[in-house]
Amino acid sequence: MTALSIPSPSDGVWDLGPVPIRGYALAIILGIVAAVWIGERRWVARGGRAGEIQDLAIWAVPFGLVGGRIYHVLTDSELYFGSGGNAIEALYVWRGGLGVWGAIALGAFGVVIGARRAGIKLLPVLDAMAPGVLVAQAIGRWGNWFNQELFGKPTDLPWGLEIDSAHRPAGYADPDLLFHPTFLYESLWCLLGFALVVWADKRFRLGHGRVVALYVMVYTAGRGFIEMLRIDSVELDNVLGLRFNVWTSIVLFVLALAYFVVSARRHPGREEAIYVDGRRDDDVRSETTDEQTDTGQLPG
Structure with a gap:
């Protein structure tokens, strides 16, 4: 290997006594923590x-994990239900395999449930949370590095990624090969x-779901290109000459762009009310202070 190549971890699991600590799981957990922290700060800045x-994360995270796993299993079902597969391994989330679109779809469904229960308007809270999801994805992708998976085509660039022979697909046995670190x-x-x-x-005070739409456009623009570098095989890896996830990125980009344009025309500006009953947090604090004053209590 060259001196400038990127090494892969020799092992993505560390044993802490009887408890295995997995790099993939750590990356996912750290990503979730970052997303919640960023979303919380943005939501409070919006008046929440x-x-x-x-x-809301209590609802979104479990739904997202289930959705991500379902998407992965559906698009790679041959790994678990095909010849030589083991169906029970479809439940082994800790080994990797979470489809981002399944995670986002069901995670958003979890937010819908939580927001309805809390009397929160859906689009403002999704707009507050969306940028943090990008940071979660940025951190979570390092789980693929720990697992030596989802890398790209061979490359001679100085940042080529070293991959152990056990993790390479057939036809890439040359020990000197380096791969794109997708x-x-x-x-x-x-x-x-x-x-x-x-x-x-x-800059533009985006509202009414346009932050979410911009998030989808930005992510799919990069994901579509990066997906074409990957060499991992999936069942739907050639639909009209493109991988399934490339088509997914194209379709979602177009839908998000259309929503962004239509929303901007119909609902320019940003929502002021972020709760179903129209209140903002400063209204709630004012009511609480008045009530405490009437009862002789000091606000804490």
């Missing part, structure tokens, strides 16, 4: 109450996208 994004490309793209979305939201 502190702690509400954490409450996990790194996507991680960096997501961080760049985060900066772009946050800037655009602040």
Whole structure:
């Protein structure tokens, strides 16, 4: 290997006594924590109450994990239900295999449930949470590095990725081969996208779901290109000459762009009311202070 290549971890699992600590799981957990923290700060800045994004995460995270696994299993079912597969391994989430679109779709469904229960308007809270999801994806992609998976085609670039022979697909046995570190490309793209979305939201006061639409456009623009570098095989890896996930990125980009344009025309500006009953957090604090004053209590 060259001196400038990127090494892969020799082992993505560390034993802490009887408990295995997996790099993939750590990356996912750290990503979730970052997304919740960023979403919380953005939600409070929009006038929301502190702690509400954490409450919504209780719904979003389990739904997202289930959705991500279902998407992966459906698009790679041959791994588990084909010849030589083991169906029970479809439940082994800790080994990797979470489809991002399944995670986002069911994770958003979890947010819908939590928001309805809390009396929160859906589009404002999704707009607050969306940029943090890009950071979560940037961190989560490092789980693929720990697992030595989802890398790209061979390359002679100085940042080529070293991959052990046990993790290479057939036809790439040459020990001197280096591969495109697609996990790194996507991680960096997501961080760049985060900066772009946050800037655009602040500059143009995006609302009514347009932050979410911009998030989808930014992510799919990079994902479509990166997907074409990958060499991992999936069942739907050649639909009219393109991988299934490339088509998914194209379709979602077009839909998000259409929504962005239509929404901007119909609902220019940003929502002021973020709760179903029209209140903002400053209204709630004012009511609480008045009530405490009437009862002789000091606000804490």
